[in-house]
Amino acid sequence: MSNFLTTYGALIVSMVFAAMLALSLYLPLMAGQLSLASPGFYAIGGYVAAILSTTVFNTGESPYPLTFVVVEMLVAALASGVLAMVIGTLALRLRGIYLALATIAFVEILRVLALNLPITGGAIGIFGIPQPFETSLGYLWIAGPMLLASAWFVYRLERIRAGRALVAIREDELAADAMGINPTFHKVMAFTLGAILAGLVGVISAHFLNTWNARQGTFDASIAYLAFVLVGGSRTFLGPIVGGMALTALPEVLRAVAGTPGLPIELAQFLREGRMILYGILIVAVAVSFPQGLITPALLRRKRAVKP
Amino acid sequence: MSLLEVHDVSRNFGGLVAVDHVSFQVEQGEIFGLIGPNGAGKTTLFNIMTGLTAPSRGQVLYAGVDIARLSPHRIAQRGIARTFQNIRLFGDLDVLTNVLIARHIHAQSGVFAGLLGLPRARHEERRARDKAMELLGLVGLTGQAEARAGSLPYGDQRRLEIARALALEPRLLLLDEPAAGMNPNEKQVLSDFVRQICAQLALTVILIEHHVPLVMGLCDRIAVLNFGELIALGDPAHVQNDAQVIEAYLGEEG
Numbered sequence: 001m002s003n004f005l006t007t008y009g010a011l012i013v014s015m016v017f018a019a020m021l022a023l024s025l026y027l028p029l030m031a032g033q034l035s036l037a038s039p040g041f042y043a044i045g046g047y048v049a050a051i052l053s054t055t056v057f058n059t060g061e062s063p064y065p066l067t068f069v070v071v072e073m074l075v076a077a078l079a080s081g082v083l084a085m086v087i088g089t090l091a092l093r094l095r096g097i098y099l100a101l102a103t104i105a106f107v108e109i110l111r112v113l114a115l116n117l118p119i120t121g122g123a124i125g126i127f128g129i130p131q132p133f134e135t136s137l138g139y140l141w142i143a144g145p146m147l148l149a150s151a152w153f154v155y156r157l158e159r160i161r162a163g164r165a166l167v168a169i170r171e172d173e174l175a176a177d178a179m180g181i182n183p184t185f186h187k188v189m190a191f192t193l194g195a196i197l198a199g200l201v202g203v204i205s206a207h208f209l210n211t212w213n214a215r216q217g218t219f220d221a222s223i224a225y226l227a228f229v230l231v232g233g234s235r236t237f238l239g240p241i242v243g244g245m246a247l248t249a250l251p252e253v254l255r256a257v258a259g260t261p262g263l264p265i266e267l268a269q270f271l272r273e274g275r276m277i278l279y280g281i282l283i284v285a286v287a288v289s290f291p292q293g294l295i296t297p298a299l300l301r302r303k304r305a306v307k308p
Numbered sequence: 309m310s311l312l313e314v315h316d317v318s319r320n321f322g323g324l325v326a327v328d329h330v331s332f333q334v335e336q337g338e339i340f341g342l343i344g345p346n347g348a349g350k351t352t353l354f355n356i357m358t359g360l361t362a363p364s365r366g367q368v369l370y371a372g373v374d375i376a377r378l379s380p381h382r383i384a385q386r387g388i389a390r391t392f393q394n395i396r397l398f399g400d401l402d403v404l405t406n407v408l409i410a411r412h413i414h415a416q417s418g419v420f421a422g423l424l425g426l427p428r429a430r431h432e433e434r435r436a437r438d439k440a441m442e443l444l445g446l447v448g449l450t451g452q453a454e455a456r457a458g459s460l461p462y463g464d465q466r467r468l469e470i471a472r473a474l475a476l477e478p479r480l481l482l483l484d485e486p487a488a489g490m491n492p493n494e495k496q497v498l499s500d501f502v503r504q505i506c507a508q509l510a511l512t513v514i515l516i517e518h519h520v521p522l523v524m525g526l527c528d529r530i531a532v533l534n535f536g537e538l539i540a541l542g543d544p545a546h547v548q549n550d551a552q553v554i555e556a557y558l559g560e561e562g
Contacts (some may be wrong), residue, residue, distance in 0.1 A: 156422070156423045156424075160433065161415050161417075161422055164405065165409070168398055168401075168409040171399065171401060174360065174380070179409055179410040179476065180384035180385050180412050180413035182381045
């Protein structure tokens with residue numbers, strides 16, 4: 001067991017990150033808003049952590065003090081939240097695919113800025129980000145409770161007035177408006193909550209990866225997170241969590257499969273490298289056969305009904 | 309003072325004049341009918357009153373305040389609720405949730421109070437559920453509370469729309485063809501129901517309806533629109549005998 005945990009520690013932590021990033025995309029989607037901006041806020045969170053921990057907080061202490069991580073998280077949450085309110089207020093006038101395009105543009109702008117600004121280390125990025133934990137698995141001490149907290153948050157949100165307002169907007173924005181619900185306010189709120197969550201994950205991720213550069217938070221990541229939600233399920237908070245974890249573990253599983261002897265070289269190669277192709281195929285296949293994803297509220301209700 | 313005063317309202321869509329210099333007043337407690345042939349501008353007028361469409365000119369005074377260019381949720385918060393001609397329920401959600409959503413404006417506790425399940429939020433949530441169930445009882449849908457709204461029969465969907473609108477606890481209720489698709493018997497039941505809630509909840513009702521006997525029997529006063537213009541206004545007997553109305557709408561046999 002302990003051998004398994006050391007081998008797969010990094011993967012387990014990545015799976016927890018993925019689940020939270022999927023939740024960050026799920027939040028605006030609760031209100032029917034397809035935003036692909038999460039990688040942008042994730043990148044911002046990472047740069048906040050990278051810059052602060054290698055400059056002002058660089059005391060040389062080892063392991064890196066957790067209080068500093070908490071301060072970084074507060075700064076990242078504030079930065080992501082404020083930026084999200086501004087971007088959200090502007091971009092959420094757009095609907096459907098136009099909103100998706102605008103948020104992709106936002107992620108690209110951030111990427112180009114990161115590539116060219118001195119403070120973000122340009123194309124090289126920022127190296128030697130200090131580690132608060134000695135092993136990969138240690139990061140679960142932060143990431144685990146964070147996932148539980150964010151899952152609880154969204155679980156509760158789905159059951160209260162504010163969450164119902166989001167769902168009403170998703171179902172019929174005009175009717176929701178006529179029932180006294182302010183669509184703009186609620187859409188910006190959901191977008192901002194998602195952005196804050198992505199920013200927080202970025203902070204932990206930067207320490208975890210030890211290095212941060214413009215390759216974090218790209219269009220590829222947007223599509224990956226979208227796949228997490230669409231495959232896992234877009235109608236209950238469990239969907240993105242399961243989707244994020246499963247699709248992050250999938251490449252490792254495939255890599256293991258690719259190792260079986262006697263497999264044609266091309267197939268083995270595809271199994272190793274074809275992650276994004278596979279995500280694309282999965283999105284299309286699931287969207288056609290299971291429009292609400294694999295885990296749906298109806299499925300959960302049936303499970304509960306079966307129990308004695 | 310009238311509860312609602314439509315004052316010289318016009319609305320153009322490109323070259324089409326959907327509503328043309330219309331003025332009328334609706335008194336507190338009245339059941340007011342809005343009739344006219346297809347395309348006469350009735351629904352456009354409803355959309356103007358509820359903020360879904362801005363008028364090109366004119367004012368809509370509600371309790372003395374011009375609401376003509378407010379957003380729909382602000383108007384709903386002030387006490388005007390409506391149903392839709394082409395039913396706009398939250399079809400994927402269950403019947404109870406549809407009504408609960410419309411209780412939105414009657415709770416004050418914020419997101420975090422709700423998330424944490426603070427006593428006040430829990431109390432509000434329970435009250436909202438009780439009220440929603442009470443309204444479902446009023447329209448006779450208690451048994452279907454768990455059903456998917458979109459799966460209800462047509463008549464039940466119309467009644468659910470009324471329950472959802474009533475959940476706002478409006479002073480003014482706008483019903484857009486509430487009897488569409490109902491048989492004569494159901495129409496009579498609906499007519500009695502509208503009269504009942506109007507008295508019981510101290511409502512003022514404006515309704516759009518095509519079925520002439522229903523309108524004549526139910527409404528205190530009727531406004532007739534034709535090609536966006538108000539061609540007659542008065543009690544049913546007066547409107548029924550108006551020459552212009554007979555020509556435009558009721559047909560030659562009257």
